[in-house]
Amino acid sequence: xxxxxxxxxxxxxxxxxxxxxxxxxxxxxxxxxxxxxxxxxxxxxxxxxxxxxxxxxxxxxxxxxxxxxxxxxxxxxxxxxxxxxxxxxxxxxxxxxxxxxxxxxxxxxxxxxxxxxxxxxxxxxxxxxxxxxxxxxxxxxxxxxxxxxxxxxxxxxxxxxxxxxxxxxxxxxxxxxxxxxxxxxxxxxxxxxxxxxxxxxxxxxxxxxxxxxxxxxxxxxxxxxxxxxxxxxxxxxxxxxxxxxxxxxxxxxxxxxxxxxxxxxxxxxxxxxxxxxxxxxxxxxxxxxxxxxxxxxxxxxxxxxxxxxxxxxxxxxxxxxxxxxxxxxxxxxxxxxxxxxxxxxxxxxxxxxxxxxxxxxxxxxxxxxxxxxxxxxxxxxxxxxxxxxxxxxxxxxxxxxxxxxxxxxxxxxxxxxxxxxxxxxxxxxxxxxxxxxxxxxxxxxxxxxxxxxxxxxxxx
Amino acid sequence: xxxxxxxxxxxxxxxxxxxxxxxxxxxxxxxxxxxxxxxxxxxxxxxxxxxxxxxxxxxxxxxxxxxxxxxxxxxxxxxxxxxxxxxxxxxxxxxxxxxxxxxxxxxxxxxxxxxxxxxxxxxxxxxxxxxxxxxxxxxxxxxxxxxxxxxxxxxxxxxxxxxxxxxxxxxxxxxxxxxxxxxxxxxxxxxxxxxxxxxxxxxxxxxxxxxxxxxxxxxxxxxxxxxxxxxxxxxxxxxxxxxxxxxxxxxxxxxxxxxxxxxxxxxxxxxxxxxxxxxxxxxxxxxxxxxx
Ligand SMILES: Nc1ncnc2c1ncn2[C@@H]1O[C@H](COP(=O)(O)OP(=O)(O)OP(=O)(O)O)[C@@H](O)[C@H]1O
Ligand SMILES: [Mg+2]
Numbered sequence: 001x002x003x004x005x006x007x008x009x010x011x012x013x014x015x016x017x018x019x020x021x022x023x024x025x026x027x028x029x030x031x032x033x034x035x036x037x038x039x040x041x042x043x044x045x046x047x048x049x050x051x052x053x054x055x056x057x058x059x060x061x062x063x064x065x066x067x068x069x070x071x072x073x074x075x076x077x078x079x080x081x082x083x084x085x086x087x088x089x090x091x092x093x094x095x096x097x098x099x100x101x102x103x104x105x106x107x108x109x110x111x112x113x114x115x116x117x118x119x120x121x122x123x124x125x126x127x128x129x130x131x132x133x134x135x136x137x138x139x140x141x142x143x144x145x146x147x148x149x150x151x152x153x154x155x156x157x158x159x160x161x162x163x164x165x166x167x168x169x170x171x172x173x174x175x176x177x178x179x180x181x182x183x184x185x186x187x188x189x190x191x192x193x194x195x196x197x198x199x200x201x202x203x204x205x206x207x208x209x210x211x212x213x214x215x216x217x218x219x220x221x222x223x224x225x226x227x228x229x230x231x232x233x234x235x236x237x238x239x240x241x242x243x244x245x246x247x248x249x250x251x252x253x254x255x256x257x258x259x260x261x262x263x264x265x266x267x268x269x270x271x272x273x274x275x276x277x278x279x280x281x282x283x284x285x286x287x288x289x290x291x292x293x294x295x296x297x298x299x300x301x302x303x304x305x306x307x308x309x310x311x312x313x314x315x316x317x318x319x320x321x322x323x324x325x326x327x328x329x330x331x332x333x334x335x336x337x338x339x340x341x342x343x344x345x346x347x348x349x350x351x352x353x354x355x356x357x358x359x360x361x362x363x364x365x366x367x368x369x370x371x372x373x374x375x376x377x378x379x380x381x382x383x384x385x386x387x388x389x390x391x392x393x394x395x396x397x398x399x400x401x402x403x404x405x406x407x408x409x410x411x412x413x414x415x416x417x418x419x420x421x422x423x424x425x426x427x428x429x430x431x432x433x434x435x436x437x438x439x440x441x442x443x444x445x446x447x448x449x450x451x452x453x454x455x456x457x458x459x460x
Numbered sequence: 461x462x463x464x465x466x467x468x469x470x471x472x473x474x475x476x477x478x479x480x481x482x483x484x485x486x487x488x489x490x491x492x493x494x495x496x497x498x499x500x501x502x503x504x505x506x507x508x509x510x511x512x513x514x515x516x517x518x519x520x521x522x523x524x525x526x527x528x529x530x531x532x533x534x535x536x537x538x539x540x541x542x543x544x545x546x547x548x549x550x551x552x553x554x555x556x557x558x559x560x561x562x563x564x565x566x567x568x569x570x571x572x573x574x575x576x577x578x579x580x581x582x583x584x585x586x587x588x589x590x591x592x593x594x595x596x597x598x599x600x601x602x603x604x605x606x607x608x609x610x611x612x613x614x615x616x617x618x619x620x621x622x623x624x625x626x627x628x629x630x631x632x633x634x635x636x637x638x639x640x641x642x643x644x645x646x647x648x649x650x651x652x653x654x655x656x657x658x659x660x661x662x663x664x665x666x667x668x669x670x671x672x673x674x675x676x677x678x679x680x681x682x683x684x685x686x687x688x689x690x691x692x693x694x695x696x697x698x699x700x701x702x703x704x705x706x707x708x709x710x711x712x713x714x715x716x717x718x719x720x721x722x723x724x725x726x727x728x729x730x731x732x733x734x735x736x737x738x739x740x741x742x743x744x745x746x747x748x749x750x751x752x
Contacts, residue, residue, distance in 0.1 A: 263558065341595035345658070348553060349608040349665055350585030359607065364598050 006059065006136055013137075014052045017144040021047025021151060029153045038158035046157045049164050050147035055140040062132050070128060074121045079113050097121050187438065190431035197425040198226045203432060205229060209395035211415060211426045226429055228436065230397040234405035238316045238387060239380040241401055245320025246380075247373055250327025257328070258335040259357055270332070277325040281385040288318035288390035296402075305402060310392035313401040319386050323376045330372030334365045367451045374448035378441040384409035408437050490524040495740045496729040500528035500716075504668060504699050505550060505587075510564035512545050512554065519545045521723040522564075527669065532691060532700045534710035534731065537720035538746065543703040546720070547671050550701065551587035552580050568669070585612055588667035592674040594654035596646035596661070601638050604646040604657055605629060608665035624664055632660035633690050652683025659690065663698070670694065672702040676709065688713050707747060711735050719743045 022044035029036045036043075071094055075083075082093065093114070100110060100118045110118065151157070195203070206227015253273065257266050293314040300307030307313075338361050346356040362369075384407075392404030393414060415430040489499055490508050499506075503526035512520035520542045527533055527550075535543045545554070552573060554560040566573050573583050585608070596604050605625045608614075615621035625642075629635040634656040638649070646657050655675060662670055672691075676684040691700055691713045704710050710717050710731065717731045719742070727734065727743045738744040 339595070341591060341593060342597060344553065344556070344589075344591060345595040345597065345661075346607070347556065348551065348584055348589035348591075349611070349661065350581050350583075350588075351607075351611045352581050355611050359611070360597055 003059070003063070006133060009137065010052060010055055010140055013140050013144065014048045017051035017147070018044035018048040020144070020148060021045070024148060024151050025153070025157070028151065032153070036153050037156050038161075042157040042161050043151050043155070045161045047144055047147040047151070049161065051140050051144035053164070054143045055136055058139050059132070059136055062136075066128055066132070070121065070124045073124055074117055077120055078117055082113075101125075184438065187431050187435050190428055191435045194425060194428035194432045197428065198432075202226060203228055203429075207397055209411070211411075211429055224425060226425065226432075228408070228433065230395040231406060231408045231411050231433065232436075233397055233399075234312065234391070234395070235381055235407040235409075237312050237399060237401065237405055238319060238391060238407060239377055241313060241316025242319040242323060242380045243373070243377060245317055246323045246327050246376060249320075250324045250376075251331055251369065253324070254328040254331035254335060255357060255362075258332050259353065259361070270329075273328055274325050276322065277329075279322070281322065281383065282389075284318050284322050285385040285389035288314050288386050292318055293390055300402065307402045308392075308404045310390060310404040311402050312391055312405045315387050315391035316401065318390060319380055319383055322383070322386065323379055326376040326379060327372055330375065331365070331369050334368030334372065335361060337368070338364045367454055371448040371452035374444050374451070378444040378448075381441055381444075382409060382437065384413060388413060408433050412437075492522065492524045492725070494524065494725045495727040495743075496734075498525045498725070498728050500526045500531075502529050503527060504529050504569060506565075506567045507549070508565040510546070510549060510562065510566060512542070512549060512563075513559075513561045514545075514557070515559045519723055520549070523720075523725040524564075525718055525725060525728055527699050527701055528716075529699055530695055530697075531716060532695055532702060532714040533716050533718065534714035535701065535703045535718045535720060536705070536707060536710050536746070537726075539705075540722075541720040542723045543720050544673050547589075547673055547701060547703055550669070550671055551584050551589055553584075553589060555580065585665050586667050587669040587671060588662035588665060590655070590658050590662055590670065590672045590675050592677055594651060594658050594678065596649070596654050596657050598645060598647050600643045601629075601646045601649070601657060602642040605660050605664045608661060612665055614665065628660040628664035629657075631663055631694070632656045633686065633693075634660055650683075652679050652686060655679060655683070655687060656690065659687070659694075663694070667698065669699045669701065672700065674703050674705060677705065684709070707735070719746065721746070 018041075022040045024047075025036055025040050025043035026033055033040075074094070074097065075090065078093075082090070085093070096110065097114070097118045098121075099105065100114075101122050203226050206225060207229050208225040208227045209230045210225045212224055257270060261269065289310075293309055293311060296311060296314050296317075297307045297309055342360050342364060343356055346360045347353075351359070387407045387410050391406060391410070393406050393410065394404045395406050395411070396403060398405060412430045412433050415426055415433075489497070492498060492509075505527040506524075507526070508524045510520055510523045511518060523546060525533075535547065537543055545560075548554045549562050549566060550573075554562060562574060568583065568586065571578065573587075597607065599607070602625055605628050606621055609621060609624045615624055626635065629638060634653060637653060638657075646654065649657060655678070659670075659675075676687055679687065688709060691702065694700060702710075702714065714731045716728065717734045718728045719726045719734065719738075719740070721742050727738060727740045729739070734743065735747060738747055
């Protein structure tokens with residue numbers, strides 16, 4: 001039986017198990033059904049869970065190891081000449097066997113030895129499949145039977161079911177955590193390889209970034225300079241400009257929306273503002289590159305300023321517009337969360353609306369607002385598309401917003417789209433940059449969460 | 461200083477809490493269905509034929525009643541009868557509710573508080589309010605009390621402000637408990653202390669009238685007794701309108717009592733009379749526990 005079919009059968013079995021469990025509980029209790037410890041459906045769920053879970057675990061394990069075990073069995077049975085082959089060659093042969101079995105093209109005509117091996121392989125597979133189906137269904141039935149036997153009027157089915165569900169929830173949430181840890185570790189290991197080629201100190205404090213390395217030994221090329229300072233400076237400059245735009249506009253619009261505007265206006269304006277967050281960043285990118293940047297250059301020429309056609313200012317301005325909704329939406333929520341009783345208290349003392357906002361609402365909401373701003377900053381730091389299109393690729397160490405700069409994320413992109421070997425320092429540098437970026441945004445997020453939580457504690 | 465400001469903004473005569481103005485030559489009893497005498501000889505606030513609507517729903521129906529100088533007026537009645545609504549009319553806190561609409565005439569020392577020329581900010585400085593749930597600002601004890609004097613510019617310098625803060629806390633009977641922790645957050649006090657802090661905060665702006673909406677409902681009997689004492693002391697300087705669900709409390713602290721029922725003001729009278737000898741059937745039913 002194929003796996004989907006097995007699953008379908010299991011589903012039916014589980015449904016049946018639920019019904020059996022429920023019936024049995026009711027039957028055992030008889031007319032005294034109120035004396036059951038738990039509701040009948042908990043007995044049903046208990047039986048169903050015992051039917052499904054062990055079988056599923058078995059299926060997962062089986063599928064995970066089946067291939068490896070069969071292959072090793074086949075290899076063990078190959079004639080001695082093959083045994084001495086190297087790993088890649090052996091893999092090739094196994095591949096041929098598989099292709100032969102599924103009727104695909106094979107790389108060479110198969111010898112009789114190989115034919116036999118292929119048949120052996122096929123029969124092992126068939127056996128495994130049949131065995132799996134049998135064991136799988138037996139486990140399901142066995143689980144159901146065991147659970148069924150446990151059912152008694154004073155059996156605490158509810159508590160058992162709740163406990164199982166809790167374990168399932170824990171597994172799911174740890175899955176997310178482990179994925180994150182996995183990603184971080186892989187980035188970390190690649191970074192360590194990079195730091196074997198380039199000293200950490202040079203990377204962190206080097207003032208020059210030009211990641212061109214020679215591809216071939218005989219090439220005259222620079223050996224590459226991997227100082228990340230210009231990149232982080234560029235990132236900070238652009239994020240700073242973005243926050244200069246987003247913080248005041250976002251905050252004032254949040255104050256207006258939550259404190260002054262008519263509810264009907266708020267109901268339309270807030271979603272509109274949030275649409276800004278839904279625009280793809282590429283669109284912002286070409287808006288920055290094709291509209292804002294030329295505009296800035298024209299204005300600059302008018303005033304006799306030399307604005308390069310790709311500038312930190314253009315990218316920062318547009319990025320600022322992009323993150324306005326983050327700031328305004330979070331601030332708006334935080335401001336709204338300030339209890340009405342505080343506003344009433346202030347107004348009842350004869351404060352004006354703006355005094356109330358300045359002296360009571362904003363101070364009470366400040367930690368939350370700061371948390372929102374920090375989240376917006378980490379968003380700005382991680383942003384790539386706008387910067388690629390509008391700020392350029394030149395890793396220049398400058399604080400002049402009218403010049404082209406580049407950021408960490410942009411460099412990661414350009415490092416990886418090149419045709420370098422995957423383990424050259426140039427490519428590995430991307431991982432080191434990614435790690436740094438991750439650490440920075442992580443720190444920002446941790447601070448933001450901490451601040452927000454602190455704010456929550458203030459009431460109640 | 462405060463009085464000058466009031467005089468300018470409200471165009472009212474100087475504050476005369478201690479020496480009530482001569483009573484009007486003749487008091488006209490308003491045309492109402494309320495049992496008992498709704499007027500007083502020397503009113504600080506008068507309300508005439510007040511209706512309040514929330515959207516289409518009428519919450520207060522044709523209520524007329526006076527508030528005298530240096531008296532505690534208690535308002536009782538079953539839940540939802542409109543006591544809070546009426547109380548909030550007296551300092552226009554209903555303005556903050558979008559759907560609320562108030563008609564009729566409400567005067568503070570002869571000035572229509574719903575008049576276009578009335579500055580609601582000054583009105584609220586003169587008619588303060590203490591809420592059901594203590595709502596200290598998330599600031600220090602000191603800043604809580606200094607808040608009102610600051611926004612109204614009542615102190616010229618720090619020492620005057622210190623003075624105001626101390627006097628207000630003393631009057632609210634809280635000074636001894638908090639004098640060593642003025643810098644700590646007001647939200648960290650106990651419930652009863654918080655409520656007294658809110659009262660201190662209210663009297664720090666030196667209002668004429670203090671409105672209290674069930675100020676003790678979140679407090680234990682001892683804290684309640686403390687606040688009741690306080691209300692009695694405050695009567696020397698202020699007029700107080702208090703909403704309460706406790707008839708014992710109304711009997712203990714107030715001189716006059718008003719009974720509300722489904723938006724109507726049913727009966728008004730001396731507290732002692734109302735409790736011993738109610739005139740209206742509805743009042744009697746409520747007081748004897750046959751209703752509510
Ligand atoms: N913001 C509002 N919007 C609409 N209706 C309201 C609003 N506030 C109060 N009401 C209605 O007005 C009526 C009077 O309410 P109010 O709060 O004044 O009663 P109350 O006498 O203070 O009751 P309680 O003793 O429970 O505090 C009630 O029917 C209530 O539902
Ligand atoms: Mg009320």
